Amino acid sequence: MIQSETLELLEWPRLCQHLSTFAATKLGSIVARNLPIPETQAESEQLLAQTKEVYELESRLHPGLSFEGIQDIGDSLERAVLQSILPGEELLAIATTLAGARNLRRVIDNQENIPVLNDLVSELRTYPELEQEIHRCIDERGQVTDRASQKMAEIRGELRKVRSQITQKLQNIIQAKSGAVQEQLITQRGDRFVIPVKAPQKDAIPGIVHDTSTSGATLYIEPNSVVPLGNQLRQIIRKEQTEAEAIRRILTEKVAEVTPDLERLLAIVTTLDLAVAKSRYSFWIGANPPRFVNPQANEIITLRNLRHPLLVWQQQHEQGNAVVPVDLLISPQIRVVTITGPNTGGKTVTLKTLGLAAVMAKVGLFIPAREPVEMPWFRQILADIGDEQSLQQSLSTFSGHIRRISRILEALEPEKNDFSPLAINYQSLVLLDEVGAGTDPAEGSALAIALLKYLANHTQLTMAST
Incomplete structure (x- = not known):
């Protein structure tokens, strides 16, 4: 839970959203x-x-x-x-x-x-054979082609023949009864071919009325002489649909295999x-590939000109302010780094930048820093950044920090019966913002010192701001 909470505190979902815009x-x-x-x-x-x-x-x-x-x-x-x-x-x-x-x-x-x-x-x-078969049977509109089967080719031939006969008959009627026709065109209502007839002269062209215009002045009539051909066309269309379904079923079975x-x-x-x-x-963010170092081999953490990736995005994509980089050079003997300075001096941003850099390296992203980019692989990245004050849960600022720190300490505890070096979580990175703040300064300082001493013996690296 604390690890997913840490990702939220580091604004990792926002970075992932930015990353997703580069996916094809x-x-x-x-x-x-x-x-x-x-x-x-x-x-x-x-x-x-x-x-x-x-x-x-x-x-x-x-x-x-x-x-x-x-x-x-x-x-x-x-x-x-x-x-x-x-x-x-x-x-x-x-x-x-x-x-x-x-x-x-x-x-x-x-x-x-x-x-x-x-x-x-x-x-x-x-x-490729499946791809070719699909393209042989399905056209670019997603319709079954005539060449998909001999039967489909025959059915489509019948369709064209009957449609042609219907069109020819309707054309003859339009020419013979031009005074009764509203417009000299052939249209469709559903699967039936109709012609627009003036309502007062509907008796001039006897047939089935399939639709009426909004004004009621035009009736869309299928002449009686065309009705048998229309019925024949409907039957052929059903045969076409059945054959198309059979062809798609065969293709689907090949896909399933x-x-x-x-x-x-x-x-x-x-x-x-x-x-x-x-x-x-x-x-796009001007990043370089990281190399995972081994602190046990006395390799130094080297992050020069390290920039916060979300601020880089803001600068380049949203015309934000220029990003102020930080240099982090930490020898392997150092287990705790404390950052002190005035408010709005960049302490919290530095913590978040380091945390994001660690997560980015884990997922295979480059780090926005100058080469060489060298840092350990952290199994856990845990953070207490920001204020968890909650009126609804009756939590003060101090209580909120204590609750989150307790979850961090629980995450650092080794599993039962696990006595391996990794069980003591030497591969963990812990980030604490304003540790010991929100209470009496003397008590807060004592708590911060005790906590940092504990973390020095139980994590690979702890970085805290005061």
């Missing part, structure tokens, strides 16, 4: 807005490797990787497995997605020195889209 697909955008946080350093390293390779790949390609044609076909695949009959538009979306994925794989396979991406797309199965591979394709393409979004976002 609907699924990529959804995943970017709800970005999962890796639980292991290996996962983070893999995500960073993907971002780095895409970053390098897009520097060679113009205009970059294209996701044209790729759509969210997840719901269609689920219904195909449940033996529903997919409409033509959804079958067409599956075909264009297969083509888009194949183009992506072709581009990546033709590039050198991108082993992580090559390995990712190697699992793609794009079924390969659904596991298509779901995997969708996951791979979304992973690629997410990596591209991370790369483009990182480029």
Whole structure:
């Protein structure tokens, strides 16, 4: 709970929203807005490797990787497995997605020195024969084509013949009874062909009235001589619908047979889209790839010219003020860093910037800082930033801080029977804003000192402002 609360305090959802605008697909955008946080350093390293390779790949390609044609076909695949009959538009979306994925794989396979991406797309199965069959049977409007089957071709031929006969008969009637016709045109009401007749002269053209104009001056009549052909046309249309449904059922069954591979394709393409979004976002904010250092090997945390990513966005996208960068150089022996200074001096922003940088590195994003960017991989990032004062819950500012700090300490406790070094949470980053504030200064100072001493022995790094 405290970790999700920390993400809210750091305004992580806002950063994810910004990231989602760089996604090319609907699924990529959804995943970017709800970005999962890796639980292991290996996962983070893999995500960073993907971002780095895409970053390098897009520097060679113009205009970059294209996701044209790729759509969210997840719901269609689920219904195909449940033996529903997919409409033509959804079958067409599956075909264009297969083509888009194949183009992506072709581009990546033709590039050198991108082993992580090559390995990712190697699992793609794009079924060109299924794509071709869908395009043979479904046109660009999502309608079943004449060539989909011999029977469909025959039915469509009958349709054209009967429609032509109806049109010819109606044209003859319009010419013969031109004085009774409101307009010399043939139109439709439902699936019936009609002509507009002046209401006072309806007896001149006997037939079935299918509609009336708003004013009542025009009646839309299907002449009696055309009614048998209209009935015949209706029967042929039903045959056409039955055959179209049969063709779409066969195509849907073929999709259902390969659904596991298509779901995997969708996951791979979304992973690629997410990596591209991370790369483009990182480029846009002027970020550099981080390297995870090992404090046990006496490696220093190096974050020079570190800028808050949300302030960078505000500056570039919303014409905000210039971002003031900070330098953080922390030796591995230091477990607690305290920041002091006047109000509005940037202490809270510094805490949030460090917290966001740690989360960004975990999910495979670059950090808006000057190279080299070096920091540990933090298993947990926990924060008490801002005021949890609540009149509804009878919480003062001080009580709010204490409640949040207690949740942080609970998160740092090792699980029962777990005596590994990681159990003491040496891989945790804790950020405390105005620690000990909101109560008597003497008592607050004593509490802050005791808390920071405890955290020095139970976290990788604690940063606190006073």
